[in-house]
Amino acid sequence: MNLTETEIMELQRRASARTVRADSARRARLILLLADGLTWSEIRAKLDCSDSYIDRWSKRFAADRLAGLFARHAGRERYKVTDRVEARVLARTTRHMPADGSTHWSTRTLAAELGGDISHMTVARIWARHGIKPHRLEGYLASNDPDFETKAADVIGLYLNPPQHAAVFSVDEKTAIQALDRKDPVLPLSPGRAERHGFEYFRHGTLSLYAAFNTKTGEVLGKTATRHTSAEFVAFLTDLVANQPRGKEIPVIADNLSAHKTRQVDAFLSEHPQVHMHFTPTYSSWLNQVELWFAKIERDVIARGVFTSVPDLKRKLMRYIRKYNEQPKPVKWKCFDPTRRITPDSIVTAH
Numbered sequence: 001m002n003l004t005e006t007e008i009m010e011l012q013r014r015a016s017a018r019t020v021r022a023d024s025a026r027r028a029r030l031i032l033l034l035a036d037g038l039t040w041s042e043i044r045a046k047l048d049c050s051d052s053y054i055d056r057w058s059k060r061f062a063a064d065r066l067a068g069l070f071a072r073h074a075g076r077e078r079y080k081v082t083d084r085v086e087a088r089v090l091a092r093t094t095r096h097m098p099a100d101g102s103t104h105w106s107t108r109t110l111a112a113e114l115g116g117d118i119s120h121m122t123v124a125r126i127w128a129r130h131g132i133k134p135h136r137l138e139g140y141l142a143s144n145d146p147d148f149e150t151k152a153a154d155v156i157g158l159y160l161n162p163p164q165h166a167a168v169f170s171v172d173e174k175t176a177i178q179a180l181d182r183k184d185p186v187l188p189l190s191p192g193r194a195e196r197h198g199f200e201y202f203r204h205g206t207l208s209l210y211a212a213f214n215t216k217t218g219e220v221l222g223k224t225a226t227r228h229t230s231a232e233f234v235a236f237l238t239d240l241v242a243n244q245p246r247g248k249e250i251p252v253i254a255d256n257l258s259a260h261k262t263r264q265v266d267a268f269l270s271e272h273p274q275v276h277m278h279f280t281p282t283y284s285s286w287l288n289q290v291e292l293w294f295a296k297i298e299r300d301v302i303a304r305g306v307f308t309s310v311p312d313l314k315r316k317l318m319r320y321i322r323k324y325n326e327q328p329k330p331v332k333w334k335c336f337d338p339t340r341r342i343t344p345d346s347i348v349t350a351h
Helices: 005-016 022-035 040-047 051-069 083-095 107-114 120-130 148-160 230-242 263-271 290-302 310-324
Strands: 169-182 201-214 220-225 250-254 275-279
Touching (some): 005 022, 005 051, 022 040, 083 107, 107 120, 169 230, 201 290, 230 263, 263 275, 290 310
Antiparallel strands (some): 169 201
């Protein structure tokens, strides 16, 4: 097959271009190989094609030259989802459950249920467009506190508009932190392979971590204790007061744990009038900012930590707190529409 210089340049451009369709580049390479005198068997090996493919495109090039390399069929028109089909998919997804007793839909089970021209990829596109993820599950806890609005407004007010010349602290304890030691050595992270821990472990004991999160600066005052009692809580509050300037107002946000409401706590508050307790509503730990910091230390230290003893656990927890306080970060708190809160009266179980 004889080619002109213009045809050679154009075919080479198509064959090497990265922005050209793969099938167009493949046809250009076919003609160049034929022009180089390669046999059909050699071309089949290089392009992984059939004899009918070589015959078809060589004849088209011979008849129409470069124009003959364009495909005769551009492919079928993309399937367009109508509003009716979309509404049908969304209604079945959100209002019905699978007939086989499954707890949630998959794209294929819903497509089979609807039948017709609706494929599982159509279902996937509709779900993606509307942010529907049946495979995901999130938990929630509705507060049954009759004074929820009043208590929540009190706590949120301390975050958004704290009293002047006061140090607001979010206080809680993370109890029963286990000092787990692995029986087998930890295999470190390597390219293409995640860090691996042995399945078996030793339990060396537990420890409780008390933490006071400064809502303005993000600094954390931490203390560990072997027991979780009201006396330990009072001792921690004593340390908190000792670390603040004398006479400074200290609003303390805490949950409704019984250890926070004992006679010992009342006696401490009477002796330290600058300390004011603000309790979150029941089942509303998400209003306590220190819980966000507990989630951080859980991820960074506890969840994958290896601790040879309880003192080793304590040392690593306190070291983390010291390093964190070098660059603390406060929580950027936002209060959204309170009318969208989940309540016991708003629970609806789908059938």
